[in-house]
Amino acid sequence: MTKLHALIFDVDGTLAETERDAHRGAFNDTFAEYRLNWYWSEELYGELLAITGGKERIKFYLDRYLPDYPRPDNIDQFVAELHKNKTARYNQMLVKNPIPLRPGIRRLLEEARREGIRLAIATTTSLENVTSLLEYSLAPHSTHWFDVIAAGDMVQAKKPASDIYHHALNELKLDANQCIAFEDSYNGLCAAKGAQLCTIITVNDYTRHENFKSAQLVLNHLGEPDLPFTVLAGDASGASYIDIAWLQQLVL
Ligand code: XBP
Ligand code: MG
Secondary structure (H helix, E strand, C coil): CCCCCEEEECCECCCECCHHHHHHHHHHHHHHHCCCCCCCCHHHHHHHCCCCCHHHHHHHHHHHHCCCCCCCCCHHHHHHHHHHHHHHHHHHHHHHCCCCECCCHHHHHHHHHHHCCEEEEECCCCHHHHHHHHHHHHCCCHHHHCCEEECHHHCCCCCCCCHHHHHHHHHHCCCHHHEEEEECCHHHHHHHHHCCCEEEEECCCCCCCCCCCCCCEEECCCCECCECCCEEEECCCCCCCCCHHHHHCCCC
16 A cells, blocks of 8 residues: 655745746846846736746747847856846845745645655745745744755756656655645646656646646645635545545545
């Protein structure tokens, strides 16, 4: 019998709604500081989210939307500088105005810890950003709740490649069938499924129309005892919120 050993969480869009206001706002503030005539509207940002990773997203934006923009000689260095500035701004935002965790996240993390289920993170964003989110939105020193934080440039290829999930599984020293992944996007689902992980999706405004056919379950959020989730696809077998007992039966 396989037993559930660990839960692996995506960060942006899954732990908290960080994209529309915080990441996007930080990118735009950086562009303004550098007097670049670039502005990412909510709608445009939805398109740009198809490219994971902030540096990769900026380069894609230039290629797709500003092909005539005169590029500095060392474009990679320029993009890295912009991204460093954006990361500092994003971290300041998380300290000043902590972003609430999505429904069910805190409850599930706390229950997992009580039950001896290990926790891990597999994200495209940087370790610095994850640390701030956990520190200010979950609890002080809560990075220690996680045995593994697999983040950003620790792997060569970002989601939808599976590298970050393979890295997390390697560090956990677990097989995919002993773990469950939580994601919010098609790119994230591709990454988790490519590593053979059973995956639960909680959609948000940017991702609700994406293709989640290979997910175990698609929900609007993880639910709370007094805030039932809505099932968008899959079979929740009568549950109204995700807890450890419910997750255990997925890996039997
Ligand atoms: C989401 C992403 C990230 C963020 C920006 O990552 O694609 O690129 O939008 O973060 P995930 P950075 O859902 O895997 O957590 O600017 O730090 O790359
Ligand atoms: Mg995500």
